[in-house]
Amino acid sequence: MIALAQQTEDYVSPGLQRFCIRFTTLASTNVDDAKFIDIFHAWIQRQALPGILIDVADYRHVPDGLGVMLVSHDANLYVAPDGNRYSLTYQRKTAQPGTLPQRISAAAAVALTACQLLEREQLLHGALKFDPQQWAFVANDRLLAPNDEATFHELRDDLALAAAGVYGSDNFHTEYVHQDPRERLTVNVRAAKPVDVRMLLENIRKQQHG
């Protein structure tokens, strides 16, 4: 049995630590991708996100790639074109404290904070609007969480607990994404009703403090 989620609150909890949270925008045009470089450098200057922010990597030259990446000690965060939308991926790298649902919800909070900063970013003139009604959870650890239904079943309760905290209700569903088994295990989480970034951040804050 894989220790995907250890129900302890040790500072460094074992179990699945490498995972990604991905949010996508509504259809968006007129975004100059180069602006993300300026924006991320400014975030480093003012330490705008939690974590130890280090550098910006420009991967715009890679077709179908990762766009512009903000590298931190704890996580990578990248924004890339995704058809006529943009996706923001927050990839956790280091161990976080807490249970797996707590770790997922903490990661979602950072990702949503980044979404909110981008929505409000003057350089983008309000061109990006995220659609957090749906987000993806990607387990980035094939040894611990291979991409199969069994792992999904093992993860589902923890993911549901985390999603309930994010949405502030149980009115959502999780769906295992059937794809090339060599890819990473991916689960889509979708709320029944439209929501916005601010609302979700508020939910997580309440949950964390209450």
Next chain:
Amino acid sequence: MLADRISPALSEEIDHYERQLRLRRQGKIDEKIFAEIRLRRGVYGQRYDNGQRHDGEKTQDIPYPSGDLLKGPNTRWDAPGMQRIKIPFGALTTAQMEVLADIAEEYSDAILHLTTRQDIQLHFVSIDDTPDMHRRLAAVGITTREACGNAVRNVTGCPLAGVCRDEVFDVTPYSKATAEFLLGHRDAQDFGRKFKIAFSGCSASACGLVFMHDMGGIARTRVVDGVEKRGFELYVGGGLGAIPHQAKLFDEFLPEEHLLPTAQAIARVFARLGEKRNRARARIKFLVAKLGIDEFRRLVLKERETLQEDPKWTSWISSVNDASESPRSYPATSDPVGPAAGFTGWEKTNVYGQRQAGFATVSVTLPLGDITSRQLRQLATICRRYVKDTIRITVEQNFLLRWVHQPDLAVLHRDLSEIGLGEPGAHSIVDVTACPGTDTCKLGIASSRGLAAALRQRLAAKQLQYDETLKDLRIKVSGCFNSCGQHHLAEIGFYGVGRTINGYKVPHFRVLLGGRWNANAKAFGLSIGAVPSKRIPETVERLIDRYLRERQAHEHFSEFMARIGKKEAKAMLQDLMIVPAHDVDPSLYSDWGDARQFTIGDIGVGECAGQVVSLADFGIAAAEDEVFEAQLFLDEDASARRATGKALNAMLTAAQGLIKLQNPDIADDPEVILREFRTRFYDTELFFDPFAGSKFARLIFQAYDSRSKEPTSELARQRVEEAQLFIEAAHACHGRMLEAQRKPRPASPDAILKSAVS
């Protein structure tokens, strides 16, 4: 189980490495020793691993959680690092591609970077993840052992070996045997510096780059007693680095059975006599230059006689003719499809007809050598469909799929396009090579990758990849003088330098012309001056436009440049070299793909500082003129003596310019300049490079001490390169002094000097 798929020897090696990691964490191994241990596993440091980063406004401390724990001198434990993965002669299997894709996704940033030496590099890796990563690689037969450190690095070879129309014979088995024989060999463990080996199947093409390697072999055959024998034209002592050296001919024909014992003997001589203390002179090229090739050869042959016979020297030879590769037995497509958009152009630049009728090799163009994990995985699927495990990495940072059935080309192109890998232009002018530069390299001065991406976009927009006239023209960019981007070898090469202008730093690239990529890197380019980084695309366009306009029939770019001369080439770019004030064009004061101001510290140059700045600037600018004249002596008069004399003068002028900052009345007498330079800049370490230490400062003393020696043309060329490096170091030193002056005024001149070097 992963463990079941790893050979016991590899497993033990990785366990051992993991134990060392633990011991270092507990402080039980010295940080310097640990640094060499991890480097030998390909685990590198990366930019900002000293715990500091300038954010465009100020230098910020990066509060890495492990605090003061170091993984090497001034290298924080948990700062992200780079993992280099050796791929001998660039040969990969699809299973290996999949594992590489997985580990890049899980431990790195999901980008794999192919290098100019057929390695793969992953960036932003945590050292704590490296043992697991090594195990997963070992399970598919990849070792990272000796991917870095003072060891035999990846053995490279022509990616076309075995399918090339021009090769004398397939060098693959020889590259493989050499890589396996020397990996971890006891005689190859005590070098003062790295040792790079390459093999080429012919001398006409550039695929193997033999002349820039520490040891390189070009395939040769000879008829002995009516029987054709295989062997190598063997070269030693080549290398790029700050000052390029052409390799020297060691043996016109080294029979194949002598290859490994000779390599072993060379390793032993290098380990015994090579420099160990001074890294800057520790490559074998310096030993060969010091001893002379004849004496070096004598010592190696004598050493070879003393070696104890080893069956591994020859046990592999009987199977060199066994086919190491084979095609799929029939094409993947029974119904050839019509070509997709862009097929004709792609076929022109990316397809090479193999010598085996009916088969082609296909280049997969990777911009800047980068590919995502997902693309690599999908590429593995495509490879399975069209070829067997016949995939190579090229020295131009692309993948090569060998043994593609010709009827499959159109559908293969369609499949590659679907995953964003169907771009044309492989190995053309738009396929710009770049080292990591300031993106991740600790030594980077300017953004080589940013520039390469900009050039690529601009040249491709003009469709220059299809221009037959420019077919053999390459552009290569390094982020600093160290030439990891192989700038010396390209027809148009660049390396990053900095300039201080009115108190602001401006990223520049030195422009090198005259290199020849073909002929195994037989001609190196020389600099004609430095142009601000943001103006390099215009520089390239001017050079190319003029070539296309004025070239004579069949005249190669480098021949054209030689005909018009460096003076004229420089005159063409002169206006681009003049940097307008910051207020006029601030865009020149930041680098490609980087929003930060390139300058460091607050601006505020006082009157006094302004005055001394101009004195030093004047001296260094005069030195630049002199070194350029030295080049002209080399090119136009072929006068080695005048060129070396001028190069020495250039160094003296630059040194004098700096001395004027402290002693405006410095005399013109070389002895006085050297004496003052020694006391004011060498003994105080003010001139020392933060990474290369005294390397550049010593060049002036060496040049002066050997001034009466009759120079060969090679020495003259080297002296000119050295003068250029000395001048760059003078620029850098001047920049550091200016920054020190801008800091709150220290109490005494001594304190000013100290803060400048700190």
